[in-house]
Amino acid sequence: MSASCDEDGARMFARYAYAPNELGYCGPADAPRTLLTAGAAGAAGAAGAAGAAGAAGATGAAGTAGAAEATGAASATGSAGAGGAGATEGDLRALARRFHGAWPYLRILARLTGIDDPLDRRVVEAYWLGGGVSEAVDPREFGAALLAVIGPQAGWYWRHLTPQILDEAAPNHCFHVFGVYPWSRLLDSPDPTGPLHVLDSCRIRWGQVTERDSDHVVVRSAGLTWENGRLGLSGPRPLRAALVTGGVSFAPDVRPGEWVALHWDRVSSRLTDGQATTLRRDTVTQLELTNRRLARTREAGPAGEALTRQVRDDA
Template sequence: MTIGGVADTDGAQMFAHYAYAPNRLGYCGPSDTSQLVGATRADIERAAKQFTGAWPYLKVLSRMTCIPDPLDHRIVESYWLGGGIGAGLDPHAFTAELLGVIGPQAGHYWTHLSADLTDEAAPNHGFHVFGVYPWTRLLGKGMDEHPLAVLDNCRITWGTVLSSDDVTAVVECRRLSWNGAALSLADESTFRTDVGEEAPTGTPVTTGDLVALHWGRVCGRLTTEQIHALEASTYQQLQSTNRRLGKHS
């Protein structure tokens, strides 16, 4: 990630910035958000271990890539954005490893967590949002607005800042769309988003910045290479998810 023109190779800080928004809303992680933003590396690691969604991916990526630190920036970047060191992992082996960790935690309410997920599995956050979480399975049941909103907010979105006042920013991006049969990305539109404590440090977010969004908040700047990785992993996930949705329509 590029912040203020300097390459940021601190995986712990990147994890904290991207994980802060859902943690702030109480969806995952520790109850004390101070363990993330402005925290020490040790505090962030303790907090990261309480993210029952993200942490298993980081651990599995660590084991399968032989990178001992789950908060190594290569692992964290690959998890949040797709591509990178996780892109070449065998989906069958990855699915088996992941289900071995999250399966016992999930309980009988998550019966879809089986080897069948291999067809759409990827070692990144996009797969967790669209494949592991149950929200895509609620589409097409007559109440699509809520699951669609959760899916769109939970995935990592890329966008371009059109203006900013350091508290909010107007960002142009592509929102998630559902036509009753398949998911896609709509044409570019603008919306106002928060620029909070987890926003990039250094120079303020400004017009023209390429940014990542999570739960309606700016969580980091992106390089063009990172956007390409995120875009590719997003489209790949939508294609595999739509194949599954089509089989059950």
Template sequence: MPLPTRHGGHTLFSQYAFPPNELGYCGPPGTVIPGAGTALAGQAREFDGAWPYLAALAAAAGGADVLDEEVVHSYWVGGALLAAVDPGDLLTRVRRAFAGQTTGLLDAVTSRNILAHHSFHVFVVYPWVRFLDRDPVTPLRIMQSCRIRWGTVDSVDGDHAVMRTRPLTSESETLTLGAPIGERVRWRRNGASLIAAPHPGDRVAAHWDWVCGALTDDDVTALAAATRATLDLVNEIRTTVGAPARTGSR
């Protein structure tokens, strides 16, 4: 199988940011599938869910550009740069960015356990974790779609691919990843795609209902590690302080 190639930071940001942007969940309205890879990156500051993390990662990288490839890759996928982020600086940035908004477990987080990764935003900052004890079906579905998940392509049928991936589940009030299942996701629409045509055996990332990136084995390891670290944090908080009071979602 062909080895995945890492794209420039602007392209990479657009690939991963497009799926929620298309649905109107994040960033500016009216975007189209990125072609040259810079359509969304030029408006990255408007993605308020990603910007404080990117800024903290850029600072940790010695003042790199916020859309430097390593910075963008670290936020969406993971990697060694996550450990270099100043946790106090990151916590300040995130709490400032979301002051006055309903969040999930952010109030219970200390600088010791904050992570500059998309999974942290999905599971800790977004409010959906608050509703798991009421009706887990909808929160699980949304967090599963919103997180960056990895898998191996089983088959490709027209504009869609089936990938084997571990779904987010809740067992005895613990968030975890279940046994692999087949998930059907879009890789192309009207001839436009976020990555080159996938083939069976390829390792890919998905965000919402789009295949948004090709992954190396190291990428999968990094993404799995970051996801597990965040899930461990969520489970620890929910065990020690309990689920936060339900105050609605933003």
């Protein structure tokens, strides 16, 4: 599909980083309002530009779901255009560098793809949604470079960050959730409900809008499952998600039938058909790699059990 406008990568980063930051899970504590208002600026054109950045090239799918996004945010909420006035690109760039989880991915992915700017839209989209420029990157090379950065930072707290995770490495947020974060290693605990909820909420999930009111949408979205020692995806099921936060929306004129990206049950942006397809494909791939690692841990017997206890204690 053709892009109606050129979405700035820093603002795309803001849309996806906002939800966990506002909830206090990652990034600087003084960032939420800046991310919210900056992410809303130009939100009506977000998916059109992002789809042109590489998702269609990654999947061959015809991206059509974001075609309506050029109509303008002000007509839907009146807040998007005004909301970004207080945040400059410099503000966003300074904030992005303080996201110690995401920033190394962006920086390393940019370097390995020969892109000068870690907040280039192509890099940001590949990190959050998969596909695109990340497909030219060797996963193990990326993983080794990432470990060299985050391993010393994590120290004893995340002792599971060893070269063994290179088998499941990928230059995207999905790997960060399932491979780097400790939660997948807690699924074999007596009650996996908590870890499963965190994993399902933290991953970027796709959903198709079926209903909307002023502040929420209902989408049909595949949920994360944990059955017989394996992670998987359910069939599409209804999920109510926040569309407006603090009077601001990142997809103010979204309509039933369109695809959206969800982060912690909040709408981060529209998705094109191609982006949704790529996100699903890379999520399924990551789940399979994670399942293989979990199976190896169980097969290790007492050593694997000791590792699980260690991660549980560290968490």
